[in-house]
Amino acid sequence: MPIHDQSYRHYAGGRAAPGQAWAVIAWAGIRNMIRKRIFLGLLLFAWFPFVVRAVQMYIAANYPQASMLAPTAQTFRQYLEQQDFFVFVITIYVGAGLIANDRRANALQIYLSKPLMRAEYILGKLAVLFAFLLLVTAIPALLLLLLQVMFAGNVTFVRNNLFLFPAITASTLLQVLLVSFTMLALSSLSKSARYVGILYAGITFFSTAVFGVMYAITGSSTFSWISIGSNLTQVVDVIFRAKPRYDTPWSVSLLVIVGLVVVSISVLERRVRGVEVVT
Amino acid sequence: MTETSATSRPIPAAPGYLASALRIFDLSIGEMLWSKRTIFMALIVAAPVCIALLVRTLDLLGARIVENTNMPGPAIFGLMIWVFYLRFMVPVLGVFYGTSLIADEVDDKTITYLFTRPISRGAVLVGKFFAYLGCTVFVVLPSVVIVYLLIVPMRGSLGGSFIDLVKDLVLLGIGLAVYGAVFAYVGAQFNRPLLIGLIFIFGWEQAALAFPGYLKRMTVAYYLQALVPHAMPSDSVLGLIQSIFRESPSLPVSLAWLAGICLTFLSLAASVVDRREYVLEQ
Numbered sequence: 250m251p252i253h254d255q256s257y258r259h260y261a262g263g264r265a266a267p268g269q270a271w272a273v274i275a276w277a278g279i280r281n282m283i284r285k286r287i288f289l290g291l292l293l294f295a296w297f298p299f300v301v302r303a304v305q306m307y308i309a310a311n312y313p314q315a316s317m318l319a320p321t322a323q324t325f326r327q328y329l330e331q332q333d334f335f336v337f338v339i340t341i342y343v344g345a346g347l348i349a350n351d352r353r354a355n356a357l358q359i360y361l362s363k364p365l366m367r368a369e370y371i372l373g374k375l376a377v378l379f380a381f382l383l384l385v386t387a388i389p390a391l392l393l394l395l396l397q398v399m400f401a402g403n404v405t406f407v408r409n410n411l412f413l414f415p416a417i418t419a420s421t422l423l424q425v426l427l428v429s430f431t432m433l434a435l436s437s438l439s440k441s442a443r444y445v446g447i448l449y450a451g452i453t454f455f456s457t458a459v460f461g462v463m464y465a466i467t468g469s470s471t472f473s474w475i476s477i478g479s480n481l482t483q484v485v486d487v488i489f490r491a492k493p494r495y496d497t498p499w500s501v502s503l504l505v506i507v508g509l510v511v512v513s514i515s516v517l518e519r520r521v522r523g524v525e526v527v528t
Numbered sequence: 529m530t531e532t533s534a535t536s537r538p539i540p541a542a543p544g545y546l547a548s549a550l551r552i553f554d555l556s557i558g559e560m561l562w563s564k565r566t567i568f569m570a571l572i573v574a575a576p577v578c579i580a581l582l583v584r585t586l587d588l589l590g591a592r593i594v595e596n597t598n599m600p601g602p603a604i605f606g607l608m609i610w611v612f613y614l615r616f617m618v619p620v621l622g623v624f625y626g627t628s629l630i631a632d633e634v635d636d637k638t639i640t641y642l643f644t645r646p647i648s649r650g651a652v653l654v655g656k657f658f659a660y661l662g663c664t665v666f667v668v669l670p671s672v673v674i675v676y677l678l679i680v681p682m683r684g685s686l687g688g689s690f691i692d693l694v695k696d697l698v699l700l701g702i703g704l705a706v707y708g709a710v711f712a713y714v715g716a717q718f719n720r721p722l723l724i725g726l727i728f729i730f731g732w733e734q735a736a737l738a739f740p741g742y743l744k745r746m747t748v749a750y751y752l753q754a755l756v757p758h759a760m761p762s763d764s765v766l767g768l769i770q771s772i773f774r775e776s777p778s779l780p781v782s783l784a785w786l787a788g789i790c791l792t793f794l795s796l797a798a799s800v801v802d803r804r805e806y807v808l809e810q
Contacts, residue, residue, distance in 0.1 A: 287720070334731060342723055443631065444565075446722045447624045451572065454730065458616045459579065465607050466583060466599060 270365045274373025279380055282343055291342065292384065295335035299389040302328055303396050310400035320397055322410045325390055325417060326489040329424075333478070335385050336428060341449060343381050344432035346442035347374045348521065353440040361523030371433065371517050378429045387421035412490060420485040427481065427506050434513035437520035453477055470495040473502070480505045545654075548647035552655025553662070560663040565628075569621060569664070573671035576612045580678040587682050601682035602689045606758025608675055609696050614756065617668060618700060619733070619749075622707025623725035625660040627715035629653060630801060637808045650798030657712055657794060664704050669697050692757045699755040702786055706748050709790045713797035716804065744775075748789060754782040 265273075282288050302324070309318040351357045360370055394413060398404055407413070431452075436445050460476035473479040473495035480502040486492070487499045495502075543551065560566065583604065599607075630653060633639035642652050676693050680686055707729075714728075715721040736743040737750065744750045754776040777785070 337730075338723065338727060341726065342720075345722075441635065443628065443635075443722045444568075446726070447620065448568070450726050450730070451568070451620060454616055454620070455572065455575065458611050459575065461611050462579060462608055465611075466604055 267364070267366075268369065270363075271369040271373035271376065274360075274370060275376035275380070278347070278374065278377030282377070282381065288342060291335075291338065292381070295332070295339065295385040296389060298328065298331050299393065302393055306393070306397050307400050310397075310402075320393075320406065322413055322416075322489060323491060325393065325413055326485070326491060328393065329386060329390055329417070329420060329485070330482075332386050332389075336382055336424065337450075337453065339381050339385060340378065340428050340432050341446045344378045344429065345436060345446040345449065347377060347433060348436040349439050349442045349445050352437070353442075357521065358523050367518075367521050367523075371521055374436075375429050375433055378432060379425055382425040382428060383421065386425065387417060390417045390421065416488045416490075420488045423484065423488075423506065424481055427477075427510060430510045430513035430517075431477075434516040434520075437517055471497055473497045474505050477505075477509070542646040545648055545651050548645075548651035549655040549658065551647070552642070552652050553658045554655075556656050556659035557662055560625075560659050565624070566663070566667070568624075569667050572617060572620070573668055576608055577671055577674050577678070580608070580675040584678045584682065601680040601684035602692070603684075603758075604682065605676055605679045605684075605689070606692070606756075608679065609672070609700075609758055610756065613668070613672065613696075613700055614703065614749075614752065618703040618752075619707050619729040621664050621668070622704060623711050623722065623729060625664060626657075626708045626711025627721035627725055629656040629660060629712050630716045630806075631721060634806050634808065639806055640808070648802070650802045653712060653716065653798050653801045654794065657708060657797075660708050660712075661701075661705055664708075665701055668700060668704065672696060672700065695755070695757045699752065702755070702783075703748075703752050706752070706786050706790045709793040709797065710748060713793040713800065716797045716800040748786070751777060751782040751785045751789075755779065 302320075305318050306320055308315045309320065348357075351360065357370075361367065391414070394407065394417070397406055432445075432449055435448050435452075436442075439445050439448070457476045457478055460470075460472055460479055463472040463475065464470055470479075473483060474497045479495055479497075483493050483495050483497060483499050483502040484506065486494060493499055630639070633642060643649055673693070676689075676696075677686070680689055680693075710728075711721065711725050714724050718724055733747045733749045736747050737753075776782075
């Protein structure tokens with residue numbers, strides 16, 4: 250078949266406005282994860298504590314004999330604490346390969362050769378982890394609050410604990426922000442998702458182990474700022490108006506969290522580049 | 529015809545299982561020792577040494593932070609063995625290296641080169657396992673000795689707790705071998721070995737040890753902790769619950785179970801590598 254037209258064919262598709270490409274990356278990442286049955290099982294398992302709490306609230310609202318099961322503000326704090334394990338597992342499952350796999354396949358150069366800014370690429374990858382982490386923390390916690398109102402048939406609990414809505418939102422956002430940025434920064438450091446996963450687990454548990462040893466030696470929890478998890482616990486305790494459980498001032502813990510996020514952003518800024526300029 | 533057969537080189541016999549494993553060990557140990565991964569391991573084992581150095585310096589300077597506690601050096605050393613080495617380092621290194629034994633070769637697409645050699649596939653895994661063991665033992669154990677030398681002299685005597693040091697070194701070696709074998713099997717069998725390994729050590733083992741009954745017998749930590757000569761610390765709520773429900777099997781029972789777990793999982797891993805067809809990513 251002869252070729253009649255050998256001229257350049259102009260692009261006939263639509264042109265997305267700048268700054269919207271991150272959504273494409275995010276949606277592709279989310280779809281990719283949702284296709285995996287094991288991951289769906291993990292998400293379902295992560296919602297199991299929600300079901301248990303919902304049953305607890307139902308019983309407390311309908312059977313006066315079970316009044317000891319009635320929810321308090323601390324019930325929501327405890328629920329979020331229980332979700333920490335799932336946050337850890339999902340972070341490794343979803344986050345470890347987000348950038349590392351692209352680096353391994355040399356896809357970063359392809360991504361960044363498109364009309365896509367580095368910030369959009371990072372935002373897109375961040376959104377994937379963000380979405381799944383919020384799905385097992387903020388969303389079930391807020392749903393529990395809603396369920397409590399529906400089971401009780403009044404808004405007395407919510408009116409008495411009006412701070413719960415912003416507390417749940419702020420604490421989960423803080424946790425998800427810290428975890429997502431840390432994992433993404435680690436993911437940008439290596440080409441192996443397995444190496445990233447073990448690095449993340451190592452940092453998380455090792456910092457806790459160091460704090461544990463210092464606590465046992467000194468008999469004081471002043472060194473809780475060493476542990477990433479303890480910093481988060483300390484700040485979230487304050488957000489939920491509970492007595493902070495460590496001696497470290499909560500502002501120091503918050504500073505460490507902010508510092509970690511800033512360091513992670515700096516790492517991402519250095520590592521996510523289309524071409525490496527060798528000087 | 530006779531002349532041709534006389535000049536042709538005879539085909540050497542394929543090496544036996546043990547000889548093959550030793551060749552792979554020889555090949556792998558150098559690669560393992562001089563890899564980026566060793567930097568990660570060195571960082572991990574350097575941390576307890578740094579903390580020991582800090583505590584010792586503070587003690588020598590008479591800082592209040594150490595004076596506040598009456599903990600003698602041997603007790604601090606025991607605490608560090610529990611928290612750093614037994615609960616963290618040994619399982620994490622086991623997961624990291626154990627799951628990578630075969631997975632690394634698959635990821636790098638170099639497993640084909642090993643499998644085309646005239647050696648048993650299982651011997652490849654066994655050789656790599658011994659290389660892992662040699663590599664980790666020679667990095668972790670010196671760190672324990674340095675921590676011992678730094679910490680124990682604080683209100684304690686080196687001679688008095690030397691036997692405990694020897695026991696610690698032996699049990700850490702056993703721990704590295706058993707966890708390594710378990711995760712070598714996980715790495716050979718499953719596609720997501722790291723996640724399974726992390727859930728096993730930080731989820732299953734921690735939870736099972738905190739329950740009364742037989743559940744804890746399905747962990748490696750249960751048998752390994754029975755060998756520890758130091759008191760179990762209650763540094764967290766979970767640690768406190770675990771110490772409440774702690775029951776220790778006797779030394780021979782623990783050793784027998786640990787040997788059984790190690791051999792079983794190593795043979796399972798070798799058999800999986802023998803049978804499984806690894807599909808390399810294109």
